[in-house]
Every structure is written in C-alpha cells, then in structure tokens.
Amino acid sequence: MAEEVLAFRNVTLGYDRHPAVHHLSGVVARGELIAVCGPNGAGKSTLLKGVMGLLSPLSGSIARPDDGRRIAYLPQAAEVDRSFPINVYDIVALGLWRRTGLLGGVSRADRERIAAAISAVGLDGFERRTIGTLSGGQMQRALFARLLMQDAEIILLDEPFTALDAATVRDLIALVERWHGEGRTVLAVLHDLELVRAHFPRTLLLARSPVEWGETRAVLTPSNLIKARHMCEAWDESAHACEAERAA
Numbered sequence: 001m002a003e004e005v006l007a008f009r010n011v012t013l014g015y016d017r018h019p020a021v022h023h024l025s026g027v028v029a030r031g032e033l034i035a036v037c038g039p040n041g042a043g044k045s046t047l048l049k050g051v052m053g054l055l056s057p058l059s060g061s062i063a064r065p066d067d068g069r070r071i072a073y074l075p076q077a078a079e080v081d082r083s084f085p086i087n088v089y090d091i092v093a094l095g096l097w098r099r100t101g102l103l104g105g106v107s108r109a110d111r112e113r114i115a116a117a118i119s120a121v122g123l124d125g126f127e128r129r130t131i132g133t134l135s136g137g138q139m140q141r142a143l144f145a146r147l148l149m150q151d152a153e154i155i156l157l158d159e160p161f162t163a164l165d166a167a168t169v170r171d172l173i174a175l176v177e178r179w180h181g182e183g184r185t186v187l188a189v190l191h192d193l194e195l196v197r198a199h200f201p202r203t204l205l206l207a208r209s210p211v212e213w214g215e216t217r218a219v220l221t222p223s224n225l226i227k228a229r230h231m232c233e234a235w236d237e238s239a240h241a242c243e244a245e246r247a248a
C-alpha cells in the first residue's frame with residue numbers, strides 16, 4: 001500500500017464558526033491524482049485552504065507533511081493580484097523562495113531551471129513582461145512555471161483551467177500528467193466533469209459533506225451528482241458547528 005501523504009480525520013472547516021466543509025474523513029496516498037468536484041459553494045476551495053494550513057479545522061484534523069515546502073498551492077485566478085509590478089521571470093523565480101529565502105542568491109543552476117520552466121509552459125520571450133500585461137492563459141502558464149520551480153510533493157490546484165482556451169488547457173493538463181508520472185500527489189478543484197473523467201483517476205465529490213470519494217467513474221454518477229446538488233441547496237448557510245463540535 002502506497003504511503004499516506006494526507007489524512008482527513010472527521011474534519012470540519014469553516015469561517016467564524018460557520019462550517020463550510022463538514023465531517024470529511026479519508027486518506028490520500030502518495031502519487032494520487034484527485035479531482036475535487038461539487039456545486040458552487042460546496043466547500044472545495046475551503047478544503048484546499050485547510051490542506052494548505054491557511055484555515056485551522058473547527059474540529060477533527062488534517063495530517064499533512066510537517067515541512068510546508070512539500071506542498072504547493074495555486075489559488076483561483078481571482079485571488080491572484082495581477083496589479084503587482086512583477087515580471088514573468090521574477091514570478092517564476094519566486095517558486096524558489098522557500099528554499100533560498102527572499103534575499104537568497106539565485107545560482108546559475110537555478111537560472112537554468114527558471115529558463116527551462118518558462119520554456120516548458122511555452123512562455124519563451126515573455127520573461128520581461130509584467131504580469132499585468134499577460135492574457136489569462138499566459139498568466140496561468142506563468143503560475144504553472146512557478147509550480148514547476150517549487151518542486152513540491154503535493155500540488156493543490158484551485159480551478160486551474162477555468163476560462164482558458166483548449167490549447168492552454170491541453171498544455172497545462174500535460175504538466176499535471178507529468179507531475180503524476182513523477183509520483184507527485186495532485187488535488188485539483190475542477191468543474192469540467194468531462195475533463196475529470198478523461199484525466200483524473202480519482203474524485204472527491206463534495207457538497208459541504210462528502211458525497212463520495214473513490215474511483216472517478218464510480219463517483220461521478222448521475223445519482224451522486226443530483227445528490228450533491230440537493231445537499232448544497234438544502235444547506236443552512238447560518239448553521240453553526242454541531243453540538244459535539246462546540247463542546248470539543
């Protein structure tokens with residue numbers, strides 16, 4: 001059995017005592033490629049933030065590697081500040097900062113890796129362009145190049161292909177498959193179920209609570225998708241954590 005890299009133990013995550021993800025249990029083994037699916041507001045982004053440690057569980061726990069450098073996170077495009085005056089080369093180089101520190105030197109080998117990452121995402125010639133001048137697809141390519149630099153064991157992607165053209169999706173999916181081939185663990189929040197069926201062997205279907213987690217074709221069934229929609233529609237936005245959690 002492959003090594004466990006993440007374990008959710010009856011975890012509830014939320015904001016201001018209002019749960020957004022409820023009672024999730026399960027383990028992720030090293031090298032798994034997992035899609036996280038569910039309706040709007042199902043708690044998918046919240047789950048990734050919990051895995052990243054940006055949110056502490058209201059109850060239960062998430063076991064993850066102690067060394068934060070082993071996890072990389074790509075937030076939703078809307079959360080990335082494109083007005084920041086930084087160029088493509090430097091934003092890709094930022095993938096190194098956890099290793100070098102913000103003021104650490106960049107070696108010749110690092111510079112070669114940065115150039116290779118920019119090339120791998122098809123952005124040769126864009127090195128000096130500030131990120132505010134990039135198209136949405138070019139920006140996402142730059143952020144994938146930064147992920148390449150991070151060299152993380154666990155990679156979390158929040159809606160990485162939303163609003164991208166087919167060619168960009170194809171190129172970025174190829175990188176995800178490359179990471180999978182290298183034995184890295186990838187969790188991606190996705191809305192395109194055809195894309196999930198074609199490329200993601202495992203799926204967690206979330207609707208505030210887990211609906212099902214397992215092999216993609218067994219999870220993304222019409223009945224599970226209807227159940228997920230109903231569970232989200234029935235959710236009481238103002239509910240507090242359960243009694244048992246409050247007592248904990």
Ligand SMILES: Nc1ncnc2c1ncn2[C@@H]1O[C@H](COP(=O)(O)OP(=O)(O)OP(=O)(O)O)[C@@H](O)[C@H]1O
Nearest residue numbers: 015020038039040041042043044045046047189237
């Ligand atoms: N910072 C926040 N403060 C308070 N509530 C939040 C915050 N972020 C998310 N929520 C709430 O948590 C719930 C789950 O949101 P989340 O963004 O995790 O869902 P999602 O499945 O990623 O949705 P989408 O597919 O629309 O991106 C929603 O009710 C949302 O309003």
